[in-house]
Amino acid sequence: MSTRIAFLKGHGTENDFVIVPDPENAIDLPPAAVAALCDRRAGIGGDGLLHVVRSAAHPEAAGMAAEAEWFMDYRNGDGSIAEMCGNGVRVFARYLQRAGHATEGDLAVATRGGVKTVHLAKNGDVTVGMGRAVLPDGDVTVSVGERSWPARNVNMGNPHAVAFVDDLAHAGDLLSPPPFSPAAAYPDGVNVEFVADRGPGHVALRVHERGSGETRSCGTGACAVAVATARRDGADPTVTGTPVTYTVDVPGGTLVITERPDGEIEMTGPAVIVAEGEIDADWLEAATSA
């Protein structure tokens, strides 16, 4: 009988993840294994994978172990590595709570983007301190078919291009990454958000994620959108001392983003575990070497 590997499935505003608990970092997860697990037809299916490892057991996180017991080793659906995943870290915290490693209240989680504080609320919402946005200078353009838009370059630990559009349908089918220029703006690729106004302090987005394609939500993307919209609207809490909050509708739900006067950004939304089961290790090995 083949070995079995435990997994769970979860989502945050329908940004969905395969969760692989592996406290001692004993499971080999090369990019092909991650892509096989995230495959929606031949695998379990997910926009990405959350490898749950004790910080002390992972070479990229050992330096954060004193601050955060657990490391979110996040992978995109194509197996590539990303610096940060905002919905992922909220689902990661929900998993830790379910597994008895965390309780309601605050929890520190190590990520490639540094240690993040996550708050598990009584009402089921999960809030994460996402850190500060960086807005590099320089004009960026993104395009879809014949249309192109100026975009705001926003770094949330990972790269984003935020384009304001009249109609979200103008983003087309988003079956391939929207071209951008100049190429030097994003040497490692980019997540592209298309944003439409819905009312005061209220926007809606569609997103094409680097390494995952169009997804139903992107937490770092929603934060990038909130900051880009605030600056477009002439609001900068670090200058005025007044926090700014945006409701961001994503295809899979709603996220609430607040930028505080110290520049720190908080994101709140749901995080749900929907299933758990076992992966057949023989299948995974075969799928990985195929």
Ligand SMILES: N[C@@H](CCC[C@H](N)C(=O)O)C(=O)O
């Ligand atoms: N869905 C995530 C972002 C995941 C990483 C992204 N695809 C990248 O490559 O930067 C989120 O919720 O932030």
